[in-house]
Amino acid sequence: MKSFYGQKWISLIVAISLVLGSVPVSAKSKRKKASKTQPDETAVESSKSEETAAAPKDEGWQKRYQAEWHGNQPRAEEWFFHDLPRHIGGDFKETFWNGWHLLFLAGGIGASLGIHTKDNAIRDSFQRHRPLGSAVDNTINIGFHPIVLGGAGLLALGVSKFYHADKAALTSGTMLEALTLTEVLTLGLKYTTRRRRPDGTNYSFPSAHASGAFCLATVAEIYYGPKAGIPSYLLASLIGVSRLDANKHFASDVVAGAVLGTLMGWGTAKWHKKEFPNFFIAPVAGDGSPGVSLVYNFK
Numbered sequence: 001m002k003s004f005y006g007q008k009w010i011s012l013i014v015a016i017s018l019v020l021g022s023v024p025v026s027a028k029s030k031r032k033k034a035s036k037t038q039p040d041e042t043a044v045e046s047s048k049s050e051e052t053a054a055a056p057k058d059e060g061w062q063k064r065y066q067a068e069w070h071g072n073q074p075r076a077e078e079w080f081f082h083d084l085p086r087h088i089g090g091d092f093k094e095t096f097w098n099g100w101h102l103l104f105l106a107g108g109i110g111a112s113l114g115i116h117t118k119d120n121a122i123r124d125s126f127q128r129h130r131p132l133g134s135a136v137d138n139t140i141n142i143g144f145h146p147i148v149l150g151g152a153g154l155l156a157l158g159v160s161k162f163y164h165a166d167k168a169a170l171t172s173g174t175m176l177e178a179l180t181l182t183e184v185l186t187l188g189l190k191y192t193t194r195r196r197r198p199d200g201t202n203y204s205f206p207s208a209h210a211s212g213a214f215c216l217a218t219v220a221e222i223y224y225g226p227k228a229g230i231p232s233y234l235l236a237s238l239i240g241v242s243r244l245d246a247n248k249h250f251a252s253d254v255v256a257g258a259v260l261g262t263l264m265g266w267g268t269a270k271w272h273k274k275e276f277p278n279f280f281i282a283p284v285a286g287d288g289s290p291g292v293s294l295v296y297n298f299k
Contacts (some may be wrong), residue, residue, distance in 0.1 A: 207248075
């Protein structure tokens with residue numbers, strides 16, 4: 001009997017000791033598992049910093065670009081449905097709803113009709129002498145093509161915007177707008193009249209090269225005065241003469257294009273000068289040192 005109880009107590013003591021001995025072992029194993037599944041906060045922070053350092057440098061630019069893109073969508077809609085029609089309407093109103101402009105238009109139409117009677121004689125004279133030569137004619141034909149002028153204006157506008165050159169951006173934007181409207185009217189007249197060119201091809205009246213060149217020259221003169229206007233008009237005149245020299249247009253085509261381009265350049269530039277302020281030099285003082293600031297205030 002004693003031996004039975006003795007064995008029983010011995011078994012109980014052994015069982016208790018095993019249970020008590022297993023508690024720290026299980027706690028340690030849990031801590032080890034936790035340490036494996038839950039990393040230390042310091043390690044998490046260091047890994048985050050490493051991920052941030054390893055991220056591409058341009059990730060911030062991409063996010064800003066996406067934000068600007070989504071933010072500019074309402075502005076683009078406003079420009080297309082509000083600003084663009086207002087600009088076109090203002091340009092045409094300033095161009096044709098003006099007594100002096102209409103008088104200039106009437107004079108230009110009369111001059112073109114008058115020169116029309118001398119078209120063949122002028123063409124024959126140019127073809128006998130060819131004062132400019134084919135090299136100059138081909139260079140002007142390509143370099144001052146309306147599409148090339150439009151691309152140059154668009155590039156100038158983009159560069160001016162990028163460098164925050166406000167006056168240059170305003171000028172190039174006005175030129176691009178005036179050139180677009182001028183060439184739309186020019187193409188409309190070409191397809192309406194369908195006049196045959198001196199070399200036998202179609203769509204001669206009016207000259208698109210002349211209309212575009214005189215349009216841009218007029219905008220330059222209105223924004224910058226005679227110092228820019230006189231050289232611009234001389235260059236536009238050379239472009240018009242080259243079209244006669246290349247046997248691509250009659251003299252009346254060039255005169256009509258010059259009148260149309262000048263008229264649209266006047267209207268577009270004058271409307272923009274009313275809408276936007278004019279640039280002028282104003283004195284400023286800051287940190288005890290005087291200076292000047294470029295301000296614009298078109299009036």
